[in-house]
Amino acid sequence: MRDFFIGAFEKLVSVIVVVMAIGVLVAAAAVSFGPGMGPGGGQGGILLGLFVLVGGSIYVIFIGGAMYLGLGIYQNTKRSAELLEQIAAK
Secondary structure, eight states, X not given: OHHHHHHHHHHHHXXXXXXXHHHHHHHHHHHHHSOOOSGGGOOOOHHHXXXXXXXXXXXXXXXXXXXXXXXXXXXXXXXXXXXXXXXXXX
């Protein structure tokens, strides 16, 4: 049962990272080409859209990397425990 939840979480992390990346692309396009939403119409433009794209991409990489790091630690711990069990059985 534990393997089911870990596998489902791995798939969920992948979906979350993809949705976050799509959200960054949509937000960058909205800032670049859409009307300003701030007070007085706000500012927009390609440069601001580029800043949103770069900042959002860094955020997605950081958060996605942290989630995959947690999964990697779990997988490495599991493999280490299996190896120690094999060594102890000899």
